Amino acid sequence: MNDMTxxxxxxxxxxxxxxxxxGSLAAFQDLVSDEMVNHTARPGSSKGADGxxxxxxxxxxxxxxxxxxxxxxxxxxxxxxxxxxxxxxxxTGSFMGIAxxxxxxxxxxxxxxxxxxxxxxxxxxxxNISELVSELNAFHEKGQ
Numbered sequence: 001m002n003d004m005t006x007x008x009x010x011x012x013x014x015x016x017x018x019x020x021x022x023g024s025l026a027a028f029q030d031l032v033s034d035e036m037v038n039h040t041a042r043p044g045s046s047k048g049a050d051g052x053x054x055x056x057x058x059x060x061x062x063x064x065x066x067x068x069x070x071x072x073x074x075x076x077x078x079x080x081x082x083x084x085x086x087x088x089x090x091x092t093g094s095f096m097g098i099a100x101x102x103x104x105x106x107x108x109x110x111x112x113x114x115x116x117x118x119x120x121x122x123x124x125x126x127x128n129i130s131e132l133v134s135e136l137n138a139f140h141e142k143g144q
Contacts, residue, residue, distance in 0.1 A: 005076045008115045012081040015113075015120070016069040020087060023061050028053065033119040040125045052123075059096065064089030064105065081113045091136065098136045105132055 011031055018027035028049075036049040045051045061067065067089040075082045087107040092100050111125035 005078060007118055008079060008081050008113075009074060009076045011115060011118050011120075012074070012076075012083060012113050013071065016071060016083070016085060020056065020060075021067050021069045023057070023067075025053070025057065028056070031119055033116065033121045035116075036120050036123070038123045040123065060087075063091060063093040063095030063100075065092045066090050079114050079116065081115065082111070083113070084108075084110050095136065096133055098133065099140065101136055101139050103136075103139065105136070107132060 014027065015031050018024045019031065032049045032052065034049065036052065038047045038051055041047045041051045042055070045054065064087075067087065070086045070088070071083055072086070073082075073084040085108075087109060088104060091098075091103050091105050094100065107127050107129055109125060109127045111123060113120055114122035
C-alpha cells in the first residue's frame, strides 16, 4: 500500500473518531473539501458539505449521547477508502422527529470515500437508518 493510500485511510479514521464520535466541527472543516459531493444524501438535502454538517451536527449528534464509532473493516485502494462501521449511542434527543427513547441504538454503515489532497471529495454510503427510525417509532407506539 502506498503512502497516499495510508494517509487516506488515516484521514477516514480521523473523520470517524474526531467528527462523528467527537463532534469536532474544526476537524470536519479540515477533512472535508468545499467541493464535497455526497452521492447518497437524503432526498431534499444538500449534497455538499453543508448537508453533511446538517446531518451530523443538527440531526445525529443532538439525538444521540455517548456516541461511539466502531470500525469493523476498512479497505483502501488509491484515492478510495471503504469502511464498514457502527455508530452507536443513547437516544436522548429528538431524532428525525422521534422523541427520545433512552434506548441504546446502533446505525450500521458501509461507505466509500474518495479523497483528494487528504480531504473528502465524494461519499457513497448505505445504512440502516430507515430500520432504526421504524424501531424507534414502534417503541413509542407500544407505549414503552
